[in-house]
Amino acid sequence: MSKLDVVEIWKELHRMPEPGMNEFKTGEFLADALEKLGYEVTRGVGKTGVVGVVRGKEPGPVVMLRADMDALPFKNEDGSIEYVHACGHDSHSAMVLTAAAELVDKVKKGTLKILFQPAEETLEGALAVMKDGVIDDVDIALGLHVRPVQDIPAGTCCAAVRHSASTFLCVEIEGKSAHAARPHLGVNCAEAAALITNAICAIKMNPALTWSCKVTSISAVSSASNIIPDRGELVLDVRAQTNELMDELLEKVRRAIEGAASSIGAKAIIKFPGGVIPAAIYDEDLVAEVAQTIKEELGADKLAPDCGGGGEDFHYFKQAKPNMKAAYFGLGAGCTPGLHARNMTFDTAQLSKGVKVLVAMALKKLG
Numbered sequence: 001m002s003k004l005d006v007v008e009i010w011k012e013l014h015r016m017p018e019p020g021m022n023e024f025k026t027g028e029f030l031a032d033a034l035e036k037l038g039y040e041v042t043r044g045v046g047k048t049g050v051v052g053v054v055r056g057k058e059p060g061p062v063v064m065l066r067a068d069m070d071a072l073p074f075k076n077e078d079g080s081i082e083y084v085h086a087c088g089h090d091s092h093s094a095m096v097l098t099a100a101a102e103l104v105d106k107v108k109k110g111t112l113k114i115l116f117q118p119a120e121e122t123l124e125g126a127l128a129v130m131k132d133g134v135i136d137d138v139d140i141a142l143g144l145h146v147r148p149v150q151d152i153p154a155g156t157c158c159a160a161v162r163h164s165a166s167t168f169l170c171v172e173i174e175g176k177s178a179h180a181a182r183p184h185l186g187v188n189c190a191e192a193a194a195l196i197t198n199a200i201c202a203i204k205m206n207p208a209l210t211w212s213c214k215v216t217s218i219s220a221v222s223s224a225s226n227i228i229p230d231r232g233e234l235v236l237d238v239r240a241q242t243n244e245l246m247d248e249l250l251e252k253v254r255r256a257i258e259g260a261a262s263s264i265g266a267k268a269i270i271k272f273p274g275g276v277i278p279a280a281i282y283d284e285d286l287v288a289e290v291a292q293t294i295k296e297e298l299g300a301d302k303l304a305p306d307c308g309g310g311g312e313d314f315h316y317f318k319q320a321k322p323n324m325k326a327a328y329f330g331l332g333a334g335c336t337p338g339l340h341a342r343n344m345t346f347d348t349a350q351l352s353k354g355v356k357v358l359v360a361m362a363l364k365k366l367g
């Protein structure tokens, strides 16, 4: 019998959606709950993250169960921003907390480390908690994500979510202001932004591999209709199946941006505020163990094929510490119409399955 009700925890967290690096209420709620369970708790890890630790009496590995906590911003009609748990991070925290409750007095060897990580969506969180030393002692890291209906059927789990490498670029364009009646004396940033967008759309990569690059925000605002805008800004989202493909794609993206801007005399400055998150690199023996655990806990018919796409800053951990074992499974929760949709809903009855897999995997290493 579980000590905590995962759906009740999820409801609590769902009521307090907070932006990345501002998960103050969420972090406090989770830290309090861990403390009540008997965990040694550290708050403020990587600003708003929470770490809970429980040690067994015998020596053994350090196993980290990781959940993210942040919500996504959506614009209201009046221009104000509202945060919504549209990626299900509230459900991840609820599942990991419920697993922590079940595991607290069952850890015989090694150490169980619970990590509630901030700011996954902005790609800052994993890097921030790593700076505070979170993974220094970790031997095995395990994460999970609810999956949409497009990926795997509700009620099934896949042993590995094969995330792509992913990044976003902010491009500042510098032009030259002029009277709109004398456009030849200026450099129009609205036109530069359009040229860059077209150049990005013309990029081609090997069609046998998955990749994409697209403009997700574009602005070049003039103070008047008859003044040539001298400033512009673009945001691009770029993804690739492998880290090598990402290097190749980013080189083409850079050439497209700089070439298109310079073709009319504008200057483009490219920044990567969240870095480039690596594609998933897993330890296949650990993934096989997760697959076996899914079959044992949920039934052989509940093991779905691996799904892919998306990006995850979880993979910064393995990149920074290659000898740490990492796995990250997917829980088919019937998320619809899809992740990152403002009206995303899912079947909360599936959450107990994620808890079961987390608990069973941790006990195989620590029990």
Ligand SMILES: [Zn+2]
Residues within 6 Å of the ligand: 087, 121, 339, 340
């Ligand atoms: Zn997301």
Ligand SMILES: [Zn+2]
Residues within 6 Å of the ligand: 087, 088, 089, 120, 145
């Ligand atoms: Zn997510």
